[in-house]
Amino acid sequence: xxxxxxxxxxxxxxxxxxxxxxxxxxxxxxxxxxxxxxxxxxxxxxxxxxxxxxxxxxxxxxxxxxxxxxxxxxxxxxxxxxxxxxxxxxxxxxxxxxxxxxxxxxxxxxxxxxxxxxxxxxxxxxxxxxxxxxxxxxxxxxxxxxxxxxxxxxxxxxxxxxxxxxxxxxxxxxxxxxxxxxxxxxxxxxxxxxxxxxxxxxxxxxxxxxxxxxxxxxxxxxxxxxxxxxxxxxxxxxxxxxxxxxxxxxxx
Amino acid sequence: xxxxxxxxxxxxxxxxxxxxxxxxxxxxxxxxxxxxxxxxxxxxxxxxxxxxxxxxxxxxxxxxxxxxxxxxxxxxxxxxxxxxxxxxxxxxxxxxxxxxxxxxxxxxxxxxxxxxxxxxxxxxxxxxxxxxxxxxxxxxxxxxxxxxxxxxxxxxxxxxxxxxxxxxxxxxxxxxxxxxxxxxxxxxxxxxxxxxxxxxxxxxxxxxxxxxxxxxxxxxxxxxxxxxxxxxxxxxxxxxxxxxxxxxxxxxxxxx
Ligand SMILES: Nc1ncnc2c1ncn2[C@@H]1O[C@H](COP(=O)(O)OP(=O)(O)OP(=O)(O)O)[C@@H](O)[C@H]1O
Ligand SMILES: [Mg+2]
Numbered sequence: 001x002x003x004x005x006x007x008x009x010x011x012x013x014x015x016x017x018x019x020x021x022x023x024x025x026x027x028x029x030x031x032x033x034x035x036x037x038x039x040x041x042x043x044x045x046x047x048x049x050x051x052x053x054x055x056x057x058x059x060x061x062x063x064x065x066x067x068x069x070x071x072x073x074x075x076x077x078x079x080x081x082x083x084x085x086x087x088x089x090x091x092x093x094x095x096x097x098x099x100x101x102x103x104x105x106x107x108x109x110x111x112x113x114x115x116x117x118x119x120x121x122x123x124x125x126x127x128x129x130x131x132x133x134x135x136x137x138x139x140x141x142x143x144x145x146x147x148x149x150x151x152x153x154x155x156x157x158x159x160x161x162x163x164x165x166x167x168x169x170x171x172x173x174x175x176x177x178x179x180x181x182x183x184x185x186x187x188x189x190x191x192x193x194x195x196x197x198x199x200x201x202x203x204x205x206x207x208x209x210x211x212x213x214x215x216x217x218x219x220x221x222x223x224x225x226x227x228x229x230x231x232x233x234x235x236x237x238x239x240x241x242x243x244x245x246x247x248x249x250x251x252x
Numbered sequence: 253x254x255x256x257x258x259x260x261x262x263x264x265x266x267x268x269x270x271x272x273x274x275x276x277x278x279x280x281x282x283x284x285x286x287x288x289x290x291x292x293x294x295x296x297x298x299x300x301x302x303x304x305x306x307x308x309x310x311x312x313x314x315x316x317x318x319x320x321x322x323x324x325x326x327x328x329x330x331x332x333x334x335x336x337x338x339x340x341x342x343x344x345x346x347x348x349x350x351x352x353x354x355x356x357x358x359x360x361x362x363x364x365x366x367x368x369x370x371x372x373x374x375x376x377x378x379x380x381x382x383x384x385x386x387x388x389x390x391x392x393x394x395x396x397x398x399x400x401x402x403x404x405x406x407x408x409x410x411x412x413x414x415x416x417x418x419x420x421x422x423x424x425x426x427x428x429x430x431x432x433x434x435x436x437x438x439x440x441x442x443x444x445x446x447x448x449x450x451x452x453x454x455x456x457x458x459x460x461x462x463x464x465x466x467x468x469x470x471x472x473x474x475x476x477x478x479x480x481x482x483x484x485x486x487x488x489x490x491x492x493x494x495x496x497x498x499x500x501x502x503x504x505x506x507x508x
Contacts, residue, residue: 150340151340153309153340154340154342155357156309156327157307157308157327157329157334157336158327158329158333158354158357158401158405159327159328159357160357164357169342173344
């Protein structure tokens with residue numbers, strides 16, 4: 001019942017936005033402003049590989065860059081988070097630095113990443129990694145602080161050694177926070193890779209978007225953006241599914 | 253006979269932000285196998301700290317602690333089971349899974365530990381709550397789950413830190429009777445903490461009164477009466493009056 005109403009509300013807002021967009025675009029220059037009615041055929045041409053035959057390859061490249069960057073961000077984020085969270089000295093020394101670096105607008109690093117890693121996939125992966133790493137590492141730190149010392153004491157009293165305490169107490173107790181961080185990390189990795197591609201690349205979705213945009217193929221540009229949005233929404237939906245699972249398992 | 257628990261001249265100081273807190277000073281205590289020994293004393297006098305030492309969770313600053321004749325160097329669930337003041341149930345585990353914790357950590361096969369835990373739920377009045385999570389239980393039920401978790405590992409010594417503190421009076425009396433029954437059948441050594449004079453006198457073979465902080469042993473009262481005890485007998489009323497006089501003095505000091 002409620003879910004139905006929410007869906008209806010979303011649909012209504014979407015319809016209103018599309019109508020407003022159509023009306024505004026028709027009144028303005030068709031070169032710069034594309035009405036939705038022009039996007040639909042452009043999307044058709046895109047998906048049938050008429051306008052951009054290398055769409056599948058570009059999409060695959062972007063997905064691959066995201067996957068590699070995210071994998072690296074998870075590995076480094078977990079390692080760094082646990083190292084700082086479990087070792088008091090390391091945590092004191094580097095915890096504040098981590099939080100401060102997270103506050104820096106990451107895009108300032110991108111030019112140096114391009115200089116260092118070149119125009120190809122490596123610099124996009126590096127940028128996606130950089131964005132995804134922080135929320136994961138910080139979620140681990142926050143999660144460790146959430147673990148109730150009383151539960152650790154209980155586990156020890158019943159014979160748990162430190163590795164068992166880690167698996168049976170710490171991981172479940174921090175799971176919800178951790179999965180939240182992993183979700184944010186994925187979203188930011190996707191942002192990093194796509195922004196990286198748009199700021200300068202020869203391949204991938206960002207490159208296609210740049211191409212269409214540069215040639216004033218505005219309808220194609222919007223169609224490409226829609227495909228990218230679909231990619232992002234799909235990845236986030238997957239992450240939110242995992243998060244809800246974890247939430248049901250742990251206590252919120 | 254080797255005492256189950258032997259505490260000799262232990263002391264404990266906690267370092268806190270506002271300077272050291274002396275929790276225990278020169279505490280000695282010996283508990284024989286099969287005894288039901290109760291600690292009673294004002295809040296903050298170090299009862300939980302003393303239990304923590306016996307359980308191997310709190311290292312003493314001085315003196316020594318022996319369990320079954322051996323120095324305590326860490327938790328030893330084969331000998332000692334604990335019911336904590338804060339029940340500390342795992343929120344992501346059901347009642348049954350919480351009760352199973354100790355057996356699981358000892359590597360007991362799943363079917364066997366499920367059987368042990370299930371059998372314990374009936375007398376604990378938790379049979380219908382086996383698959384509920386702690387957040388779905390009342391405070392008293394949570395405390396009973398914690399008791400079940402300690403009894404499940406069947407250690408010869410059980411430390412119980414105000415296990416009935418969160419219960420209403422009626423349940424408390426019933427749980428006391430139930431515990432007494434278990435203790436008399438299994439002959440476990442129990443080191444018990446309570447603030448209830450009635451509970452101390454109804455259950456214990458010996459009541460140990462502690463002083464206000466820093467905690468020391470003020471007096472020891474043997475209660476040599478058959479169970480179940482008639483709490484309104486003249487003997488019991490006199491014992492209770494004496495115990496109250498001892499505790500009253502310390503509680504007044506603790507409040508100053
Ligand atoms: N981990 C700790 N760090 C610092 N101080 C502590 C710690 N544990 C206990 N204390 C202090 O030591 C003293 C004794 O504490 P303890 O918990 O043993 O008392 P208690 O007799 O169990 O009290 P209650 O009846 O209220 O449970 C208290 O003053 C308490 O503040
Ligand atoms: Mg206490």
